[in-house]
Amino acid sequence: MSNPITSTLDNDQQKIVGDALQATVVDLIDLSLIAKQAHWNVIGQNFRSVHLALDELVAAARDFTDEAAERATAIGVSPDGRAATVARDSGTKGIGDGWTKDSEIIASIVGNLAALIDRLRNRITSTEKADPVTQDLLISITARLEQLHWMWQAQIA
Ligand SMILES: [Fe+2]
Numbered sequence: 001m002s003n004p005i006t007s008t009l010d011n012d013q014q015k016i017v018g019d020a021l022q023a024t025v026v027d028l029i030d031l032s033l034i035a036k037q038a039h040w041n042v043i044g045q046n047f048r049s050v051h052l053a054l055d056e057l058v059a060a061a062r063d064f065t066d067e068a069a070e071r072a073t074a075i076g077v078s079p080d081g082r083a084a085t086v087a088r089d090s091g092t093k094g095i096g097d098g099w100t101k102d103s104e105i106i107a108s109i110v111g112n113l114a115a116l117i118d119r120l121r122n123r124i125t126s127t128e129k130a131d132p133v134t135q136d137l138l139i140s141i142t143a144r145l146e147q148l149h150w151m152w153q154a155q156i157a
Pocket of ligand 1: 039055
């Protein structure tokens with residue numbers, strides 16, 4: 001299909017920003033899947049608080065996925081959130097299968113959040129000139145993920 005949605009950005013800006021948003025969509029979809037996998041498989045003394053905190057993370061990841069995807073659409077870029085695309089392009093650290101102790105789950109979530117935050121901070125830099133509006137969204141997503149990164153670390157500090 002041609003381009004039914006026009007962009008207010010020029011081609012170079014649109015490419016930079018579209019790539020940043022697409023990569024963010026993919027990372028956040030994977031984060032939501034990882035957090036649900038952990039939500040179902042966590043065991044241990046802190047089961048309940050970790051189980052509940054994981055759904056808080058799922059909610060944040062899903063909300064931000066939608067915001068990033070719809071920012072892409074607003075600049076005329078078609079987002080791709082298909083499972084195969086996520087499996088190919090995600091920059092998370094993933095998560096192991098099977099029942100997993102709460103302390104291991106927490107370490108895994110902290111590691112995944114750190115990896116995603118690092119990637120987001122690179123995109124904050126790359127979008128600074130190309131599109132400050134998108135940069136603003138990436139900053140707000142990163143701020144919330146860094147808050148969660150703190151909260152998850154605090155559970156085992
Ligand atoms: Fe649940």
